[in-house]
Amino acid sequence: MFAEPSLTHRREGGYDVPLLLWRFPEPLLAVSSAVLGGGIGPREWLINASVAMSYARPDPDTHLAELASGLGLTGPGIGLLTGVDVADVVTETDDEVRVYATVGLGAPIRAADPDAIGFGHHPGTVNIVIEVPQRFSDGALINAVATATEAKAQALAELGLSATGTATDAVCILCPLAGPPAAYGGPRSRWGAPLARAVHRAVLKGGATNLATGRSWSDRAAH
Template identity: 85%
Template sequence: MFAEPSLTHRREDGLDVPLLLWRFPEPLLAASSAVLGGGAGPREWLINASVAMSYARPDPDTHLAELATGLGLTGPGVGLLTGVDVADVVATDEDGVQVYATVGLGAPILAADPAAVGFDHQPGTVNIVVWAPQRLSDGALINMVATATEAKSQALADLGLAATGTATDAVCVLCPLDGPPAAYGGPRSRWGAPMARAVHRAVLTGGATNLATGRSWSGRAASGR
């Protein structure tokens, strides 16, 4: 069973800002698009930290590394940021796969929008953390990231949004380092299928709440972010 995250806070600019922290009992294999600890390899911890919707630091990786140091974390880990309150994390599970999603939809986009210009730095962000209980092959690990993204986009369509996500979404898929590897991670594979359903359910639930309440990390209405 994957370790549950703890909800903690950090003091910044006179405010208590929340973050989710996973300390893995043993190193896990990860594939992630995270700004800190992205790529593939062993990871020992993961944090998902709330930031203000006005967040504009040009060095989020350095910021996350500072947060990790402040928490006493050492070794390689994964760091995520979002403009929503991470206390609103949605946890789902299906057939041994566990999913945790923080869903901010204040700045939804279409990935292939021909009218898009430049990069949107708004940190509303959909962050998805996945745990699969079997070691995944290198290809399956990357395929699981793609499958999670497909399931997220399906959920956004079901929410009535003409969007594939936001400009700052991130995914992290984790599995054991050892054991016989599963070869596939697509939406009809042994672990990809239940993961897709769990991701879809988490994003659908979290997205509906975010669109209805507009909660940012501070609890202030922020146009659905």
Template identity: 90%
Template sequence: MFAEPSLTHRREGGHDVPLLLWRFPEPLLAVSSAVLGGGVGPREWLINASVAMSYARPDPDAHLAELAAGLGLTGPGIGLLTGVDVADVVTADEDGVRVYATVGLGAPILAADPQAIGFEHRPGTVNIVIGIPQRLSDGALINAVATATEAKAQALADLGLSATGTATDAVCVLCPAGGPVAAYGGPRSRWGAPMARAVHRAVRTGGVTNLATKRSWSDRAAGR
């Protein structure tokens, strides 16, 4: 149902820049907050691409569309960007649910910080991709995004961070487009409970590594 990603590269700025590519054997139903392919609907592929921490393009959706075209991808898909090296993706499995997380915590924030003014784009980013083996209703898909976000925030608390995420985090939940429909995606539902545990484990594991090394993809490319 949920194909494993391949690690590939594109040539950019004189470097081989990594990206993760999923090509789904058949279209999956997805809900996503991604800048490219966000919303609810069928999706045929997904990319999660590393970028430099200095990344400042005002059109990341167009950039991701260019990357997809360069890979020969057609049809509806999802595109994500992150400042970390996507080769460091963390995978977690729980009772049929599969989670992939790239965890960049260079710019953690509190969502409801009363001192926050404006928005400074820094692509550290926690990207979470989730595969669930049963068709979810549209409401359950949206509920699953909330559940995954709660589990991410719990992981960050366990890491000792006073943060709920970063300003550029994205979540994607994918499931079969057909078959019996599960109505719920909350943290005590059939699929929400194992998903929450897997997300928590993946984000916590990735966060430990990221906080210990503090390395972005840019640092790795520069040999730091």
């Protein structure tokens, strides 16, 4: 049902730029905040692509569609972008829930900061991909997005950041299309509890590494 991501590259701007690719053996039900393939519905693939910290394309959905086409991907899928090197993806498993996180914390924010003005776009980004083994109802999928976000915020607090994330974070939850649906995705539900634990560990581990090194993909490319 699920598949491990493969690390591949595309040639862009004179560099071999890393990209994580999931090809699902069968379509999965997804909920996602991604700029490409966001919403709720069946999805057949997912990509998480590194970009330079100077990334400023006004059409990231078109860019991601171009990347997918270049990989021969067809049908509905999900596309994510991040300023960190996706080769540094952190994987955590808890009670059959699998989490993949690429954690960039170069531009952390507080969601309700009263002094925030406008949209400060920085592609550092925390991207979280979650696989759960049971189908979720639509309500449970949305509930699980909230659970994942709460677990991310908990990890950031434990890292010593006065932040809830970055301005460009994305989350994607994948589950089977068939079978009896789980009705709940909250942090004390059957699958929400291990989901929260796995997200927390992944963001804590990935965030600690990112804060220690402070390196983006473009930093590595320059060397």
